Amino acid sequence: WHDLHENTPPGLIEMLGIPGLGPKRIKLMAEELGVSTVAELKEVALDNQIAPMKGFGKKSQQRILDGIELLSRFRARRRLDIGLRYGEAFQLKIAAIEGVHRATLAGSARRRKETIGDLDLVVSVDQEDHERVANAILNLNGIADVKGAGDSKISLILDTTIFDESFAVGHIDANVLDAIGGDDYEQLEAGGTIDAQVRLVPPHVEPFTLAYFTGSKEHNIVMRQRAIDRGLKLNEFGLIPDAKAGDLKGMEAAAFSLTVDDEAGIYSHLDLAFVPPELREDTGEIDAAANNALPNLIEVPNVLGSLHNHTTLSDGEASLEQMADTARKMGWTWLGIADHSPTLKIANGASAEDLLAQGRTIATYNRQWADEGTDFRLFHGVESDVLEGGRLDHPDEVLSELDYVVASVHAMTKWRGRDEVENTEELLRVIDRPATTVLGHPTGRILQGREGYEVDLFAVLEHMADHNEAGRLKAIELNASPYRLDLDWRLCKHAKGLGVPVAINPDAHSIRGLSDIAYGVMAARKGWLEPADTLNAMSGAELASLLNRG
Known part of the structure; x- marks a missing residue:
């Protein structure tokens, strides 16, 4: 299998993700039509080159086009419920590792966006436990591939084996199921994956890293400007007085950061009430926090x-x-x-x-x-x-x-x-x-x-x-x-x-x-x-x- 995988063009392997398309048909189209990527396959299908082939026809050609479109939608972003299921399962596994103080979902999942691109997790761990915890994360069940593992960041692809029980999407009413791709969608979800990035940081830095990677980008820009107006520099490592940071960067500059116990401390230093993650979209939340006018959100x-x-x-x-x-x-x-x-x-x-x-x-x-x-x-x-x-x-x-x-x-x-x-x-x-x-x-x-x-x-x-x-x-x-x-x-x-x-x-x-x-x-x-x-x-x-x- 390893030799086959290594010697097969990546585009042909990607085609296996198209619902209803098996290796024999992929091989046949690659040989007869010269396609080696999903984009090329879509092009020949739109050009009506697949239908005349023996054993295919117009229905098969259209099904391939429908499958490519579904695969594209599926891989672009995931719905909130699916992202949270992966994220919370992964978070629980990391939190159970000895030496982890806290593991928290960040990014669009924490802000509860309706769709999620990938997962961000911030893990608080003491420096002496860093390597051991990182290795434990890399050995967890449910990791389909490791894209990178550096000093403070691990990039992974998770699959459905991350779940302790078999993955199922549950009951879907017929109108919705038809719109999202029917049985093909359920097939894709059952064998789905999602990208995840894990950032390991010391406990005193964790609130700043969590706030930074929770976002949104627009919210962070307003927060950074508010810090600048007060002679401070806000980033993923800390809230640092300009006079003390000088030209230092990263963790070296963080040594001079104002101290906080949690994210609320960051907002307090900037004369703001704590802003719930869901509201961090630069839609008026900073002004409301400055005037103690944030809503008492429904629960x-x-x-x-x-x-x-x-x-x-x-x-x-x-x-x-x-x-x-x-x-x-x-x-x-x-x-x-x-x-x-x-x-x-x-x-x-x-x-x-x-x-x-x-x-x-x-x-x-x-x-x-x-x-x-x-x-x-x-x-x-x-x-x-x-x-x-x-x-x-x-x-x-x-x-x-x-x-x-x-x-x-x-x-x-x-x-x-x-x-x-x-x-x-x-x-x-x-x-x-x-x-x-x-x-x-x-x-x-x-x-x-x-x-x-x-x-x-x-x-x-x-x-x-x-x-x-x-x-x-x-x-x-x-x-x-x-x-x-x-x-x-x-x-x-x-x-x-x-x-x-x-x-x-x-x-x-x-x-x-x-x-x-x-x-x-x-x-x-x-x-x-x-x-x-x-x-x-x-x-x-x-x-x-x-x-x-x-």
């Missing part, structure tokens, strides 16, 4: 329920009872059920008759819990497709029987084929529908799968704000599925400023899916949201009152 324990969840009545894999039981075990005091409407055939959308029958069942359970004194209730809704002209996918007399309606776009081919103005006007019309309570996954994007449709969400949010000011509840969804995270965190702050309530919804299609609420909270924190900015932090009684008013 998972603040969440008491969520509105957008599915059962076996449509395309969920858990019953109403199983979803309710899991929500109660999570400490929630309420749960919203919003199964799909009939137009979405792929999701087995529920008929009006079945939907109303579900409502009667929910009413029965609510009475039982109330009689027992149990602090839990279900809210009954529907995820209605947005139809032509901004109509909803049930008659008004059916919708009036529900507690709420999540209005969502699923006809993505149509919506992505139209311009921003037309799409925006259509969403404004659906928001104006009296039954519409929540605008679901407002751009329809699937991370690593497809871009959303063009829409002016500033105009949409301003329109929703007008309704709320008039006493009509119109909430925007932050879809917590790690495949979506839509509303984007960059717009959460705008919704907050306009007073538009945010509904963080896992869009759960299974009991496991309810736990995706955590990713929504990560995105909400990144978007400056506090508990009062969301519907999720309301008690069941408070939400019931608001829904009745709206």
